[in-house]
Amino acid sequence: MESIRADKIVKQFGPVTALDGVSLEIGAGELFFLLGSSGCGKTTLLRSIAGLETPTSGSIHFGEKNVTQLPPHKREAAMVFQSYALWPHLTVGRNVAFGLEERKVAKKEIDERVKQALELVHLGAMVDRGVDQLSGGQQQRVALARALVVRPRCLLLDEPLSNLDAKLRIEMRREIRRIVKEGGLTAIYVTHDQEEALEMADRMAVLNQGRIEQLGTPEEVYRSPRTPFVAGFIGETNLLEGEVLDVRDGFARVQTAAGEVVGRLSGWDEGDGPPSGGAKVVLSVRPEAWALDAPGESSVTGRVVDRSYLGRMIRYTMETAAGRQQVVELNPETLRTPAEATVKLSARPADVVVMK
């Protein structure tokens, strides 16, 4: 278990700036996520931490130790790739043992550690099976056991679930979290799947074009996005443009094309001071934050134009003066209003985020 620190990492591939000054600190024992869309620099950052890429500038520390110039095998970070990179003609046990054999660990200790690693991933009974006889999910577990058996100081996972079908992917989310926590590991997990990050992460960094756009716990990032990009990337949301009418105690009353809405300021740093009247802002309201025909400080009205049944929720598409875009999710029992009726949309000010 080890803390990891990256300071002002820049990585250039010719004219492409893959990482543009990334700094972050990951605590010992933390399951930390790098989240962002394809091409934003996630893999490059992970490979830089593993030692498979040398940053153009910046430094990386494991604990107190500067590892920026160390080759991968001296960093003791184990990486799990999207393609599991297993040897199909070898047994499960031999696949897992490989890293220890390379390190010339004694045979008896190898057997013991392989057994432990396979038990941790719940494959204790599979040691003599051929890897090619396993399901995708089991192969993923073997890849994890192979990474864990060398007792890495940190575990680096690059989109480890992207080759699994949807149901297994969801099952393996819990499994990987359990394995990381039971093993007391510091882990960095790369994904483009915001649901995976929300469900699994202790904390996460949202990357956009080689920069960290926001860093925090899943709850902080979901509840208090600092930018419209983050609000739209993490979870579903309704974005509304508007102009500030007045500001009080961290809340702003905003005029939008749909009506007046009051929301909580997010993304204004101490130095900037709050926005003044007339400032252009963007509001984010989650589908579950809108209430229909409830009392509240809002003058937004809308008409139900579509309805879809999701089981635990019903999703309504509303048309407001700002256009046909407001998505509202309600408990199936809540709305009695017939389609086409005009209703008032309101949200608690604490559930509306006002951003730059």
Ligand code: ADP
């Ligand atoms: P992600 O993992 O988030 O999809 P990557 O880290 O793989 O993103 O890539 C970030 C950017 O760097 C992309 O524009 C990609 O094309 C570029 N890049 C990554 N690796 C190389 C490389 N070896 N040579 C040239 N460009 C690269």
Ligand code: MG
């Ligand atoms: Mg990648």
